[in-house]
Amino acid sequence: MPMSSPEIPVLVKRLPHGQDLPLPAYATEGAAGMDVVSAEDVDLAPGGRHAVATGLSVAIPHGYEIQVRPRSGLALKHGVTVPNTPGTIDSDYRGELKVIMINLGAETFSIRRGDRVAQLVVAPVTRGSWVEVDELDATQRGEGGFGSTGGLAALKG
Numbered sequence: 001m002p003m004s005s006p007e008i009p010v011l012v013k014r015l016p017h018g019q020d021l022p023l024p025a026y027a028t029e030g031a032a033g034m035d036v037v038s039a040e041d042v043d044l045a046p047g048g049r050h051a052v053a054t055g056l057s058v059a060i061p062h063g064y065e066i067q068v069r070p071r072s073g074l075a076l077k078h079g080v081t082v083p084n085t086p087g088t089i090d091s092d093y094r095g096e097l098k099v100i101m102i103n104l105g106a107e108t109f110s111i112r113r114g115d116r117v118a119q120l121v122v123a124p125v126t127r128g129s130w131v132e133v134d135e136l137d138a139t140q141r142g143e144g145g146f147g148s149t150g151g152l153a154a155l156k157g
């Protein structure tokens with residue numbers, strides 16, 4: 001028997017143009033994201049982008065967010081992805097949830113109302129607070145970054 005993980009209840013409201021659409025849903029028992037469908041027809045030209053309507057607004061519990069992530073099949077087969085991935089839906093946002101999509105492929109990509117365009121991951125948020133100091137502790141990495149440990153080759157053991 002697979003263990004079921006706790007589910008976070010998220011309030012969802014179907015907007016007038018989304019009344020007949022299915023709510024975002026997990027495609028399989030172990031899916032991390034709920035597939036969300038488009039509430040509109042959009043033809044995305046090569047290089048084009050659009051904030052795709054979902055016909056939904058949500059109220060996420062405080063301390064959680066929804067991440068809007070691309071579907072890998074659309075990215076691999078068509079070059080269609082979410083440029084701001086993971087998109088952030090704040091717990092206090094009450095506007096329409098939209099999926100920003102970009103067509104990085106060579107062909108126009110047609111999205112039809114009801115098509116599953118992206119996936120939504122409900123995730124906990126940890127917030128930080130600044131502790132301002134004059135000096136930071138020394139580390140092995142120091143100021144090195146952006147490739148300072150080398151290129152693609154594996155590290156020598």
Ligand SMILES: O=c1ccn([C@H]2C[C@H](O)[C@@H](COP(=O)(O)OP(=O)(O)OP(=O)(O)O)O2)c(=O)[nH]1
Binds near residue numbers: 087
């Ligand atoms: O893919 C996305 C990303 C954001 N939003 C909505 C929900 C989110 O809570 C709000 C603001 O998003 P974000 O903070 O990423 O955008 P911003 O450019 O910083 O806008 P704002 O000044 O409104 O925060 O826009 C979406 O519907 N889809």
Ligand SMILES: [Mg+2]
């Ligand atoms: Mg913002």
